[in-house]
Amino acid sequence: MNDTLRRTANTIEQGDSTLRLAEIISALSHALDMTDGQPAGHSVRCCWIGMHVGEALGLTVTDLSDLYYALLLKDLGCSSNAARICQLYVSNDQTFKRNVKLIDDSLPQILRFVVSNTAVKSGLATRLKTILNLAMNGGGIEHELIETRCHRGADIARQMGFSAAVSQAILALDEHWNGGGQPLGLAGDRISLLARIALLAQVVDVFHTAAGAKAALREVSRRSGTWFDPALVAVLQSLGDRSSFWETLGSPDIEARVYDLEPSGEMRTVDDDLLDDIADGFAQVIDAKSPFTSGHSKRVALFTDLIAREMDMPDARRRWLVRAALLHDIGKLGVSNEILDKPAKLDDEEWVLMKDHSARGEAILSRIAVFSGMASIAGSHHEKLDGSGYPRGLKGEDISIETRIVTAADIFDALTAERPYRAAIPLSTALGIMAREIGTSIDPLCYLALVRVTEQLEPAPCEPPVMRTPALSLTA
Structure with missing residues (x-):
């Protein structure tokens, strides 16, 4: 294990059996x-x-x-049901969910709610079409949304x-x-x-x-x-x-x-097994937010574990890091699906809201003593070695080796998974894109470990077509 990894591993918190x-x-x-x-x-x-x-x-x-x-x-x-709400109501899912809790099931309140919360940013034709669909199918739509949730x-x-x-x-x-x-x-x-x-x-x-x-x-x-x-x-x-x-x-x-x-x-206490279950459970909550992130946190956790293993990180440290990887995107729960699932480039205001997910995630995990170290990973997994990342513009040694591992795993999955703005990128192409980011976005040791790991994976029977949007892929 390299010296940086060894120094940082010695500071990682372990599960506390007396934690409530x-x-x-x-x-x-x-x-x-x-x-x-x-x-x-x-x-x-x-x-x-x-x-x-x-x-x-x-x-x-x-x-x-x-x-x-x-x-x-x-x-x-x-x-x-957040993505489905956005799709059906052409609305901000968080605003919708907040406002719907202020009405009962009386027809006048429901009608006022639908008119006030449906396609409010859209043109008249889209708005009328959406409201008509809800009027005709409202009962089934409501049941679908609640049943799913x-x-x-x-x-x-x-x-x-x-x-x-x-x-x-x-x-x-x-x-x-x-x-x-x-x-x-x-x-x-x-x-x-x-x-x-x-x-x-x-x-x-x-x-x-x-x-x-x-x-x-x-x-x-x-x-x-x-x-x-x-x-x-x-x-x-x-x-x-x-x-x-x-x-x-x-x-x-x-x-x-x-x-x-x-x-x-x-009064219930927590051991390492329960910490794993909690992290896994909340990873499912995170990944359910958008159809384009289905399984993302678990895959990042898998790639994180494989990279860390390849870099000789001890088992107990890897277990801790896998939890951090499972929760690294928890701040995205605070981002509307209008932004997460947008099939086009985000405007400046939307990009600010998207980038805020790192700070939100760090704030949530910082509330938990045993997760405090993980908080910095959630907050820093979009930082770059050259200082051009967010939210703080950290550079070089200011970014822990654990964060660098999660970042490499996160970028790899972002490139090789389907996104709302492009198809999945083939493995070899993804590694080529990442190679060009070594020393800027990606740590060289983490990249080499990832390459060794992917060499052991079975190649897919056929690879999807390449749609090149490397800048978006590396930052979102």
Whole structure:
């Protein structure tokens, strides 16, 4: 192993068996908030609201523990329908998701929402055509979007090792007390109690954030018996009489207060295996954001592992680095699919928003002590050795060897995978493009390791046609 790699490897954090799962999930929930167009801390605030309802109901310690994680992870599937929303509504998916949470299922509100949120930047002909399609097929479209989101979130929760109760709560989040919800049309007590609490908490936070406590209480009261279990509304109203309940909800120390709400008898800690599962689960959330990034994070993690192995990085260090590779693009959850899936060159404003994903990713991972080293990789994987990268314009030795490995893996996958603006580039052509970037974008040792790795791969039976856009490929 080269000296730079050895020096840096000695500073990498290892998994801490006493680390609380609550710290990791509450921090990562901020990525879900971005994807769903909600103000930062939405999921944490929902946890504060929902846990107080659960405690007032006298739930068991086990049920409270499941409720705690269901509330933080309720939006785990929210990235999976983002591209479809952009396509169907010709709209910014994050703005759409934020605004849709402010309406109920009454026809006047739905009509106003569709008119105000459909193809607003398009010409009149496109706008009318899109609205007509929604008017004719709205029910099926709504079911498709909610079903995709709910099932995807529930599946990822189970893969991450959460209980069936947590998974079921995520699946049933959009079910309504009167049977008018989605995706299964369940009604009354057939809906998971945890899901009923989570939906109530979600609406309370959305309206409290938008218009204050009175507006939130008024809205849940209005939907009692339709969207919400009347018994839960009564509990919420009793909690709402306490000024301290709302003061804490809006306070800067809400996250610390939510940590304290995790049932002490069921407090969960994290080992290396669970850290792997969490990183893998959130990689699925990241990659579901766009059809053009399907599998990207996992492939980058695979290429990262192969390059690091070729460079003689120790097993424990490689395991850590694979997690970083899985999460390197977590900041893209905060970028609209209008930009991610645009089939043309981004304009200056869009390019600024796209580049911001590095800083967003670093900010999210920095919230987690055990992921703090990974944060710098998320923040720096678009930096270049010659100083021309972003977001900070780092140069040479300021870029860690771990970041250089992930960067090489990221560029290789970006070139060899299909993108909205071009077809996939053949392996040999991709390596040729990368060779021209050695010393500027790509570390020479990482490149040589990648070449040795690719020599061991089976060649594809036929290679797709080359469409040369190397500048875009290396930076996006």
